[in-house]
Amino acid sequence: MAETTGTERGITYADAGVDIEEGARAVDAIKDTVHSTYRPEVVGDIGGFGGLFDISAAKGMEDPLLVSGTDGVGTKLKVAQLAGKHDTVGIDLVAMCANDILATGAEPLFFLDYIAVGKLEADAVAEVVAGIGEGCRQAGCALVGGEMAEHPGVMDPKDYDLSGFCVGLVDRPRMLDPESVREGDVLIGLASSGIHSNGYSLARKVCVEGVDEAELKAPLAALGGRSVLDALLEPTRIYVKPVRRVLASCPGAVRSLAHITGGGITENLNRALNGRVDALVSVGGWEIPPIVSYVCGRAHLSEDEALKTFNMGVGMVLVCDPERADDVRAELEAAGEQAFKVGRIVAGSGVVRYENAERLYD
Numbered sequence: 442m443a444e445t446t447g448t449e450r451g452i453t454y455a456d457a458g459v460d461i462e463e464g465a466r467a468v469d470a471i472k473d474t475v476h477s478t479y480r481p482e483v484v485g486d487i488g489g490f491g492g493l494f495d496i497s498a499a500k501g502m503e504d505p506l507l508v509s510g511t512d513g514v515g516t517k518l519k520v521a522q523l524a525g526k527h528d529t530v531g532i533d534l535v536a537m538c539a540n541d542i543l544a545t546g547a548e549p550l551f552f553l554d555y556i557a558v559g560k561l562e563a564d565a566v567a568e569v570v571a572g573i574g575e576g577c578r579q580a581g582c583a584l585v586g587g588e589m590a591e592h593p594g595v596m597d598p599k600d601y602d603l604s605g606f607c608v609g610l611v612d613r614p615r616m617l618d619p620e621s622v623r624e625g626d627v628l629i630g631l632a633s634s635g636i637h638s639n640g641y642s643l644a645r646k647v648c649v650e651g652v653d654e655a656e657l658k659a660p661l662a663a664l665g666g667r668s669v670l671d672a673l674l675e676p677t678r679i680y681v682k683p684v685r686r687v688l689a690s691c692p693g694a695v696r697s698l699a700h701i702t703g704g705g706i707t708e709n710l711n712r713a714l715n716g717r718v719d720a721l722v723s724v725g726g727w728e729i730p731p732i733v734s735y736v737c738g739r740a741h742l743s744e745d746e747a748l749k750t751f752n753m754g755v756g757m758v759l760v761c762d763p764e765r766a767d768d769v770r771a772e773l774e775a776a777g778e779q780a781f782k783v784g785r786i787v788a789g790s791g792v793v794r795y796e797n798a799e800r801l802y803d
Contacts, residue, residue: 458593463561467589470567474574478584482550492585494551496610504613508547512537513604516641517673520649522599523657524670527565530603531572532579533638536677538607539580540700540757543681544713546617546688547609549582555604556589559596569603572676579679582607615688619715621696626786627766628710628720631683632779633756635675635730639703640751644673647739664731672732680757683776687759690772694765699758707749710758710793719789720760725800727781729754734802744801753801755783 454461468488475487484493499505514533521530531554539549554573556566566589577584596602636644648669649657660666680700688695699713710720724744733754737747747753761769766782773780784796 458560459591460561463563464589464591467561467563467566470563471570474567474570475584478552478574478577478582480550480581480583483583483585487586489586492551492553494583494585496550499610502610502612506547506611506613506616508542508545508609508611509607510538510541511604511606512541513602514638516645517638518602519645520641520670520673522601523649523654524674526670526674527568528572529674529676531569531574532576532676532679534573534603534605535576535580535582535607536679537638537702538605539576539582539609539679539681540677541702542607542609543684544617544698544700545609545611546615546695546698547611548685549580549607549609549681551583551585551608552577552580553585553606554587555606556587556601557592557596558589558601559592560598561589561591565601569601573605576676576679580607580681582609615692617695617697619697619713622713622715622718622760622786623696624718624786624788625763626696627761627763627782628722628784628786629759629761629766629770629773630727630755630781630783631678631680631757631759631773632727632781633701633730633733633752633754634678635672635732636736637677637702637752637756640736641673643740643750644736648673648736661735663735667732669735672735675732678756680778683773683778684757684759686776687769687772691765691768694762694769695759696762697760699760701752701755701757705747705749705751706753706755706758707793711791713758713760714786714791716791717788718786719791720784720793721787722784722793722795723782724795724797725803726783727754729801737802744798747801748795748798758783760786
């Protein structure tokens with residue numbers, strides 16, 4: 442063993458780039474946000490080795506099923522880092538998970554997050570978690586735990602990544618099921634708030650890369666007076682409460698549901714179908730958010746490419762009993778959603794088809 446001199450000392454974890462004390466400050470900074478999401482079923486508090494949640498409500502169900510989903514925010518985080526705005530991407534994180542498990546008809550119960558950072562800063566993490574807390578409140582689920590991991594030497598100091606995990610509960614007899622979809626059913630679309638959290642590698646390439654920061658922050662008439670960065674950072678809409686309201690007030694009226702994420706309408710609506718039917722989407726019956734049109738224009742996307750890349754203004758599609766579709770739409774609008782008929786179910790083989798696709802950009 443080599444000899445050491447009196448002036449040499451050991452290397453601490455902090456010397457290696459991990460600040461445990463800053464991590465403790467970060468936990469303190471997020472406590473109020475976490476507590477604001479709690480439901481009566483939450484047991485204990487953050488800080489333990491696992492989050493506890495009472496699921497005794499499942500005893501009243503005929504055949505209870507737990508539904509889980511996990512996702513991230515993707516390269517939208519790069520836009521947030523460029524803009525220096527971190528309080529909305531947490532909403533996106535919850536939305537991507539909660540909207541997914543909603544597709545079964547499940548009620549989201551609790552959520553956990555994972556935050557990886559190059560250099561931990563308590564105030565910056567608190568800003569991100571504030572968004573996660575807001576997303577959980579919108580979805581009605583409790584933030585019961587998570588992890589903050591510092592990765593010096595692996596990530597740049599200002600860089601971070603997010604992922605999340607959501608668990609929900611549904612009674613099997615009331616679960617939404619693509620097998621129940623039949624010819625003649627009506628497609629009801631819910632308006633998106635923008636691009637949501639998919640297609641950002643393309644959006645960044647055509648709208649952000651090589652563009653001066655001042656230009657990205659300048660208001661544009663094409664975006665209704667918003668800047669490119671602000672429009673790109675509009676958080677994903679969380680549909681849990683209005684859709685759950687419809688499921689409760691119009692039982693059996695909704696047969697299946699599609700969350701329109703990566704792959705656009707083309708590669709998500711088909712997941713709400715069975716192999717005996719197709720979805721025939723009638724293009725031109727809804728408004729496309731300005732930022733979506735802006736990105737598609739900058740990328741010179743064909744109608745076909747646009748429909749399988751972005752949500753094109755439709756964040757979720759409900760497949761409904763035609764005799765009750767008007768009631769479903771009325772309930773959604775009463776809950777504050779923009780709802781519109783986007784097509785119908787026809788005989789087929791489980792794919793999405795379009796009519797009037799040439800009207801997409803009209």
